[in-house]
Amino acid sequence: QVQLVESGGGLVQAGGSLRLSCAFSGRADSGRSITNSAMGWFRQAPGKDRDFVAAISWDNDNQYYADSVNGRFTISRDNANATLYLHMTNLKPDDTADYYCAAGPRFAIPTQPHQYDYWGQGTQVTVSS
Numbered sequence: 001q002v003q004l005v006e007s008g009g010g011l012v013q014a015g016g017s018l019r020l021s022c023a024f025s026g027r028a029d030s031g032r033s034i035t036n037s038a039m040g041w042f043r044q045a046p047g048k049d050r051d052f053v054a055a056i057s058w059d060n061d062n063q064y065y066a067d068s069v070n071g072r073f074t075i076s077r078d079n080a081n082a083t084l085y086l087h088m089t090n091l092k093p094d095d096t097a098d099y100y101c102a103a104g105p106r107f108a109i110p111t112q113p114h115q116y117d118y119w120g121q122g123t124q125v126t127v128s129s
Helices: none
Strands: 003-007 010-013 018-025 039-044 050-056 063-065 073-078 083-088 097-103 123-128
Touching: 003 097, 018 039, 018 097, 018 123, 039 073, 039 083, 050 073, 050 083, 050 097, 063 073, 083 097
Parallel strands: 010 123
Antiparallel strands: 003 018, 018 083, 039 050, 039 097, 050 063, 073 083, 097 123
């Protein structure tokens, strides 16, 4: 059974920083460990669709970012400790949303929500102006 548990959200002023964590464990239905899966961060503001934020390959070698966060956010993972991170800097009020981590396939690095198989419960980030 796959488990993804996000933490680290909160209230921060514009220009501030936060680091989100996602503890992951378990195996996909195929038997593959989540350690060997691409992972991503998505966010969803009230009344809006779930949007791609960042994704990372299973081996840390490749990262992709939405244009809106490129240069401000950094995705990373520590497979030895089974944790995915999203370091967010220079936060803006438009970054306010619930943030979700997700686990997907091994070799692709998807940017669409439907391409991910497993999701956490989310953590709320609020950026005040």
